Amino acid sequence: MFAKRLFKLLDNIESYICQILLSFFVVILFLQIALRVCFNYVIPWSEEISRFAFVWFVFFGAAYAARLAAHNRVMIQFKLFPKVVQDIAMIVTDLIWIGFNLVMIQKSIEVIRDLTEFPFHSPALEWSMAYVYWIFPISFALMTIRIIQVDIMKYILKIEIKDVDSVDLEETQKMLSEAEKS
Template sequence: MKRTFLWLEKNLEPIFIVVLFFAMTLLISLQVVLRFGFNTGFSWAEELARFIFIWIMYFSFSYATRNQAHININLFINQFKSSVQKALLILADLLFLIFSIIIFISVIRVSLSTMEYNIKSASLDITMNVMYGAGVIGFLLINLRLIQNIWWKLKNVKQPIKSFRERTGLDRENIFTRSLAKEEKK
């Protein structure tokens, strides 16, 4: 069970990204064949592909957050000694977390409003919360990944600055996987 959790913690977003990307590619390819080969097609395929793309995008944001792969400019931070750089990196993560929480609350409000007014998609005739749910799940995962990153940095403040800027989060041990691995050995 714990091994499964550890594996999912590392691979949750990539699994969804790959499965959704495959489904979107298959759907669009089928639509192209139907349009150009048989002069027909599905009226809902473009909208569904757009919804799938939005879900892929939010899972990708979460994955980039987990791996600390967002674009950043280090010119200013590099001017300081290592301990100040670490503090600034933690502060940047905290500010990003505050921003993400605000967006998460806003997306929940939009989803509730969509539910209240029963807003539906144009061609699929399903609730638009299928699309807005991507933002809710995406920002929930982003917030969890940011908390993991901040927690790891606070617990490992004595690590070299390179580990704070690690780009391969899959290889970097975080506090949750470490504690679960210790429990598993018992």
């Protein structure tokens, strides 16, 4: 029971981090606006920290989208081919994506090394930008792990991954009927 809950937590870690970051930067921005309008007071670091939280939110969201197999792809050309050709093409594109991620991890670590050697600090918070830039290797590594995880689920374990963009009309009509009844 505990192991199952732990795996579910780890499987959705990006989702939880995204929820926390989104809530954080929305609250900070709301507080900033409320203080500015009501009390003519400005929190000097609020915009900077909300910007950092937003960037981290976007990159963790990209890793979460990789877990859901929800990244935008042009798929129509694959529909013309047999299933085996479609699968091979998808694996090849995923390998190219993983290669891109590995290059991004390497290059972002180089940038972080440079920022550590020649420090640059954010203006309001005076944080080392090397710490802020850690989102790049973290998110690209998570995306790589998630791409591999999804491919293993699809092609080895034969688990059907539901398209997050697909609309089940029967399910939608059922929900609408239930909503009208209540």
